[in-house]
Amino acid sequence: MNMNLDHELNLSLTPGVAGRLAKHSLLSEAAPTRQRVVSTYFDTPDQRLRRERVVVGYRKSGSEWLSSVRRCGRPLHRQAKTAEWEAASEPGELDFSHVEDESLRAWLESLRDELQPAFTTSFTRSAWLLEPRDGVRIELSLDRGWIEAAGRRQPICEVELDLVAGGVADLFSTAGKLQTELRLHPEAANMIQRGYQACVDAPRQAVKALPIATDGRMSTISGFRTIALACLRHLQSNEQGVRESDSPEFVHQARVAIRRLRSAIRVWKPLLPADFVADFDPLWQALAARLGDTRNWDVFNSETLPTIIDRFPASPEVARLADYAQRRCAMHRQAARQALSSLDYSRLLLDFPARLLDLPEDTEQRLADFAPRCLQKRAKQVRRLAAEAMDGDAAARHRLRVAYKRLRYALEFFAPLFSGEALRQYHLAASELQEVLGRLNDLSVAVQLIDEALPDDQRGDLCCWLEQQSEALLPELGCMLDAFRQQVAPWKRTASAQLDLSPIATSPSGASPLAV
Structure with a gap:
């Protein structure tokens, strides 16, 4: 756009x-x-x-x-x-x-x-x-x-x-x-x-999310508008790659863009018109789901399956699984291409920014006042789910992973409002923890995909081995959770020390204080 x-x-x-x-x-x-x-x-x-x-x-x-x-x-x-x-x-x-x-x-x-x-x-x-x-x-x-x-x-x-x-x-x-x-x-x-x-005579490269120059003096709605438009740019920067390339990274980045956008809608939901959220969040959720199926099989095919083949090199079940995974990858990639080539998608790219730009402005509340409350709310949710995750099942760890992603995205949205090493260390700890949770999630999803691919009597050894890999990661998860609890939340420091209310300070390339 x-x-x-x-x-x-x-x-x-x-x-x-x-x-x-x-x-x-x-x-x-x-x-x-x-x-x-x-x-x-x-x-x-x-x-x-x-x-x-x-x-x-x-x-x-x-x-x-x-x-x-x-x-x-x-x-x-x-x-x-x-x-x-x-x-x-x-x-x-x-x-x-x-x-x-x-x-x-x-x-x-x-x-x-x-x-x-x-x-x-x-x-x-x-x-x-x-x-x-x-x-x-x-x-x-x-x-x-x-x-x-x-x-x-x-x-x-x-x-x-x-x-x-x-x-x-x-x-x-x-x-x-x-x-x-x-x-x-x-x-x-x-x-x-x-x-x-x-x-440039080179293959097209997937585009990652760029920093967003939010400013503490922005109104809350102006901040939302800035972030939502940046998410649309991220999505559209990868849509041609989804339609024309077999590289899994295009689907991954397009999905990240939609997740970030939906996370922003959740952050601002109390301030947005109810019909705006009701009209658009389900549409973005449906599109993310279509890309999510493709991403799950991409990760399984490129990352999880090779480790299974190494562990069970002579297994006929693994050979059947590899064939099934390849076919499912091709099928879901075609579905992702159709989704980003559809008339519904083209209409969404017009309808959403039209309504976004027409949102009533809220001049009473600044982003500087709004951000700390949002971040504290998400951090509190993370602490509650962390206590459940270590003693819970894969579903509990998945809920924690989703909560951490929402916290990290919100931190990135508001990053220019804060300054100092505490911000970088907090973001780094959240990212490292999310990486471990992501590996656990990939193993959990792999079990589900094997359940789909193979009959009951052919998947027992494979699923048992994958569950053992998950168990082996739990001590690392516990250490990461402990390390994260020690981090100083940058929004909790004194207002004069934490909030940057001066005009936006960017590097010559326009990057915000936290490169994400």
């Missing part, structure tokens, strides 16, 4: 759907304009401009050439703004005299000799100015063409909705009306980001 949600939406579509766009009722009374747009973007060989979120390009629109420089606001930086400068120019002449930011202009001048073409976009743009109601104007652009980089070509077929006048609700309402008749999918990466991806 393009995160300039206050004024812009990018949606992909197939060429067949693009051919039907002009016949949609919203466009029937608007006359389109058409132009050929060719743009070349420049960077240094090590892509310094990309890292600093600066875009330098030349664009030919009709017969005119324009030189443009754009400095993009960092998505993690609440106060950052995007600035852009354009001027008529001759192609290939890197002239930065029109850049009003003196430090940026000087930096670009220092790199002039290193700049070279990185990629080119070439497309035909058909544009309509829509006026769905009085006072609302939205420019709809259909772009069809190519991105070319390093001798490779990728197709462009996308719709951009740009809010000229009106509110963000009008933008989403228009997109929703288009989506009722046309298969449109909200996209996370814009054309420039895809151009840079095309420069």
